[in-house]
Amino acid sequence: MTSLEAGSVEPDRRVAATVYRGDAVENTHVAHVAVVDADGRLLYAFGNPSRVTLARSAAKPAQALAVIETGALERFGLDEADLALMCASHNSEERHIERTRQMLAKVHASAVDMRCGGHPPLSEAVYRSWIQRDFVPDAVCSNCSGKHVGMLAGAQAIGAAIRDYQLPDHPLQVRVKHTVAEVCDLPDDGVQWSIDGCNLPTPAFPLDRLARLFAKLADATDATDATDATDATARSAVAVSPRTAALARIYRAMTGWPELVGGEGRFCTALMQAFNGGLVGKVGAEASYAIGVRASDQTAKLGSRGALGIAVKVEDGNPTVLYAIVAELLAQLDIGTAEQRARLEAYRSPRMLNTMGIETGHLSCSLTLEPQRQ
Template identity: 60%
Template sequence: MTVSLDSVTTDRGGIIENRHYVHVAVVDQAGNLLYSAGDPSRITLARSAAKPAQALAVLETGAFRQYGFDEADLALMCASHNSEARHIARARAMLAKAGAAESDLRCGGHAALSEAVNRAWIKADYVPTAVCNNCSGKHAGMLAAARALGEPPADYHLLDHPVQVRVKQVLAELAGLDAKHVRWGIDGCNLPAPALALWALGQVYAALAGAADDLDAARQAELPVVPERTRHMASIYHAMTRYPEMVGGDGRFCTELMQAFDGALIGKLGADGCYGVGIRASEETISLGAEGSIGIAVKIEDGSVEILYAVVMEVLAQLGIGTLDTREKLTQFHHLKRLNTMGVTTGRVSLGFKLDNLNATSLNAASEQPVSLRNSHEDAPGQDFSLPPVDSGKDAWLFLAACWVIEALVHDETREDLTDDITGFGFSFGIFQDYYSSYEPFLGAGNIAVIGTSTMVIQAALVHPGDGLFINYLTRVSSSIGGCFAYCPCVLYVDEWFVQRKGMAFGIMWSAGGFGGVVLPLLFEVLLTSYGFATALRIWAGILAALAIPLSFFVKPRLPPSATTNLRPFNIRFVTSKGFLLHQIANIVQATGYFLPGIYLPSYARSTFGTSTFFSALTLMLANISTTIGSVVMGSMTDKLQTTTCIAISAIGASTGTLLVWGLSSSLGVLYGFCVMYGLFAGCWTSIWPGIMRDIARRGEPEGQRHTDPVMIFGLLSAGRGIGNLASGPLSESLVEGMTWKGEAIGGYGSGYGPLIVYTGVTALFAGSSFIWKRLGLL
């Protein structure tokens, strides 16, 4: 391609004073180079003209929805603003939404681009800070993106940070380039600045304008599915046209250009004489031979912004974009005057270039020479791909809602003992125990408690097929296997869907076990009384199938299969670390006592206070209601407080409730109070696990323990809880055998359940030992 030396000249008294060389590329949505001036392949630092593409990368992290950003925020992400009060206020609001501070920004303050604002600052002796930077919106967006991805936010500005890696890929895809053909420098605001062929920058703007057209066309055709990237690009286009004052400000060319053209185009300045324009398809673009929308990229060789604006207006005029009246609104930018301090005309500005019609020539990114026509969008990888947001958004909440229901059905015991009572019986087992103890074929069996607390593998091995309990055990084994398949993905994928609010997510999910414990005891009481255990189990199986199977389709990974083909980390060296061992010991000991109240409370209430079946079952209901609340609250606390602090709160509350309230209880009302306390403080124990997982996987571990999978930690904590659960079965039999202390002590201690109460309280207190180890420097 022949490169012309197109230029704009300024003269004084007819003598040329300055010559500003001009480079222009006009491309269409299909990747065709339609018109040019100067060198349309000039490698150009886009500077702030790249901001819409950078904003797209932020959108695709899910940060926009996660932190509740609106269109005006999105416009500010694309802005080189005046630092007016509205711009600074919005930048601060964006930081607040993302839970960040101004000190987290990696840009500095500078004199305002607006002379009026700058004069006001000088008059007020105001020193601008980072939030006053004209790029503060972009920085706030990228900081939020880092948080949404769960990546270290402090380094979001570095070229190898995951946010910038996404920016590089997104920009290359929009430009129709291989990423290796985009080079990178450092911008004035401290972020990476892309350098690419001028026509490729035009391609970016054609894609943005084309997305607005494509979205409108899809809506008119009532298409059920529109590519997510198309939606995101259209959102950027509309944000800029609906809030042009955020993109620039009072008196700024970008703002006035978009206001004058009223949604027909977007325009964005890049420092040192670079500009991008995206124009939606119309009769005007069709007359130019364009396929779809048009993108224009302009570069002034010497970086003059004043000349840049005049050239942009001249390009629009030569292409016939907009009416004469529309362009007249911008005449102060187009037809520049040269006046001295007395208002005398001293010279003129001559826009002496003419666009060359290239008859739809396409450029090859590698050779940068004319080649056959191509459609860069068809080959751009990942164009239709967008990750849903973490910590919020429809997909994340649907996932969590599905997990919640599955947890309520498949029950807490999947996580407490992966081979135990997984079919929803865990919190209702007291009801089953009453039934088993009162009706054939279980009447008189001495090992009923083991059904609800021993592992299913051991149960199946110990029970002879001729035994009356064999069918019951076999049912538990098969349901345990199915429960694991249904429940384990819930645990596995929480780590992908929730980052900053992971504890809250686990707490909400695990609260379902408590909710199920409110409803299921009542349900099973009715079913067992009305139909017997066999029919009751069949009805329950039907409920499981009707609810769990459809919901399982929402339990899916956040990352698509193509992005998760690598094996998850399998580093188990952490099992020998002091931190894990101390947490695990406390976890196992706590589990040996935790399940005992759930098994014996209904029997205790009936034998001690002579309550009816309903009021004895109410003990479980109250414990489970409070467990639901406690799990959510403790999960949220785990996201904010030190893990050992949460452990101490749980241990002190549970042990106090057990030893003082249950142990000294003399009435049914006091017992109900214990049930509430126990559910709140002991029932929330596993909601602390995300904190333990986080601490072991990410904090203070030696080099050899990096890349530890938190889910592996979860699995071993569950196994430890299962060991404790297994031990609690036969242990509970020995604790209540002989009704020790009955009639010899006060309150609950003299009810025959005294040793069980003491053991439960002591193990609950020991669960808080990690708090002591932390203070002693062992954790």
């Protein structure tokens, strides 16, 4: 019997996963899930699918959209790999740092113009390397470096000063705020704004709108593929909008360069590599996650009109639990093939080892998605 069935937990505070040490419960984890289709219809849920959630870095594709729509990529010759880094929360590997430097050169800026600070890398292997070299990271090493260079490019593209580009009232950030609200189908005042760890504004909005954003990324990619497959005579009748083309561009950049979005040993990279362009995924700090799944026979079986969007928030911010839940949801929804999902098994059932390599416990996901009435 679950806690909900026992009547001891509110419907929006249900346990989604439990960590055991031996047979004893060590921690329980509350989570929320929203699954929507390309029309924004809520198809499945767990917990509170409307929970106002700080998307953190899961919002980077929407922020990148605002930069694309300034014309900055064309003006400065930024390519699709650069766009992937703009959407990244990367490991600060050499390839990430070098690409950041190359992007800075393209936009005629330098590390001193960036308003994010250096920090320990997300990768333990990179961290060990830095310690051995007594390396002190600066702004180009930030896991959000690509987003910041994109903002420097976007500010210049609209004729605004690059100084203070990170401030909420800077012309570029005003534009970003409007774009984020619009792409999530919300009025401007329907999004709350705070300051992210990297010093840029970060949005909070209902969880199902984060799922909606990612459904749009996947749906746009389906739409542009349909246009590309249409013969020249009929193409004008099905031409996609500039925004749809931009959303598809973001999807293709992230899935085409998943190693730039995360890096070695990172869930985002492993997920997109496993599904080989079939879905896009992005983590946000404090355990938020979003996925956009391209339309298929399986999404249609789930009742989806077109692409599918999935968004997750774990209340206590535990990333290990988050990745286990995301992998579990893909299994419950039967997304992709069994072979593709098997490549995420280490995340779905992470090994819990002590300092001697002895297994001490396990993680169990208990959430079950509930169909929503339409």
